[in-house]
Amino acid sequence: METKSLILAEQICAGELNAFKEFFFDNQPKVFRFLYRYTHDSDIAEDLTQETFINFWKAKERLDPQRPIKYFLFRIARNLALNYLMRTPHVLRYSNDEDNSLIALAKNPQLEYERYFLMDDFQKAIDTLPERCRAIFILSRYHNLSYNEIAETLEISLQTVKNQINKAIAILRKKLSSYID
Numbered sequence: 001m002e003t004k005s006l007i008l009a010e011q012i013c014a015g016e017l018n019a020f021k022e023f024f025f026d027n028q029p030k031v032f033r034f035l036y037r038y039t040h041d042s043d044i045a046e047d048l049t050q051e052t053f054i055n056f057w058k059a060k061e062r063l064d065p066q067r068p069i070k071y072f073l074f075r076i077a078r079n080l081a082l083n084y085l086m087r088t089p090h091v092l093r094y095s096n097d098e099d100n101s102l103i104a105l106a107k108n109p110q111l112e113y114e115r116y117f118l119m120d121d122f123q124k125a126i127d128t129l130p131e132r133c134r135a136i137f138i139l140s141r142y143h144n145l146s147y148n149e150i151a152e153t154l155e156i157s158l159q160t161v162k163n164q165i166n167k168a169i170a171i172l173r174k175k176l177s178s179y180i181d
Contacts (some may be wrong), residue, residue, distance in 0.1 A: 005068065005069065005070075006066075008022065008023055008069070009063060009069045012060050012063065012069065013060055013061070013063045015060065020057060020060075023069070024053055027070065027073060028049060028053070031049050031052055031053070031073065031074070031077050032045055032046065032049045034074060034077055034078075034081075035048045035049055035052070035077055035080070035081050037143070038081035038082075038084075038085065038139075038143060039081065039084065039085075040142075040143065044084065048077065048080045048081060048084060049077070051080055052073065052076050052077040052080055053073075055076050055080070056072065056073050056076055059072075059076070078153060082135065082153070082154070085135060085138055085139065085143075086131060086134070086135050121175075121176060122172070122176060125171070125172050125175040125176055126138075126172070128171070128175065129168055129171055129172075130167075132164060133164045133167050133168050133171075134168070135154075136150055136154070136161055136164040136165060136168070137164070137165060137168040139153070139154075140161075140165055147161045147162060147165070
């Protein structure tokens with residue numbers, strides 16, 4: 001490990017606030033981008049970034065100065081992002097653009113009516129997925145993470161990710177069978 005990082009880690013472990021400030025200013029933009037990739041919401045990513053550094057400072061006694069401290073920081077960030085994703089319902093956004101909705105409704109009101117209920121039922125079906133399965137499905141479909149990225153992030157095997165996605169699709173297909181021709 002690089003000498004500057006080692007010294008900084010030792011200073012942070014000792015509770016030196018100036019070392020923590022330097023670490024914060026060096027890493028805050030990276031943590032924000034990392035969290036934004038999960039949340040796709042700058043306000044949420046900003047809140048989680050602050051929470052990441054607060055948790056990092058609170059846990060400074062558990063740091064191992066011989067290991068890269070960024071690893072510990074990004075582990076905290078990842079856990080906060082996953083907790084956010086698992087406890088926050090992710091709703092498929094239905095266009096609220098009144099002009100487009102009115103035009104579409106005028107063209108085919110039955111289709112728009114059915115689409116509204118499909119979106120509602122789809123969200124309810126996602127909410128019934130087992131927690132791990134739902135988290136993996138959301139990371140894949142809503143946040144566009146690759147299977148490899150999901151496996152790495154959740155520290156599970158690639159095969160587990162594939163199995164959980166297949167399970168989610170099977171459950172969703174069964175619950176939404178009335179919409180499938």
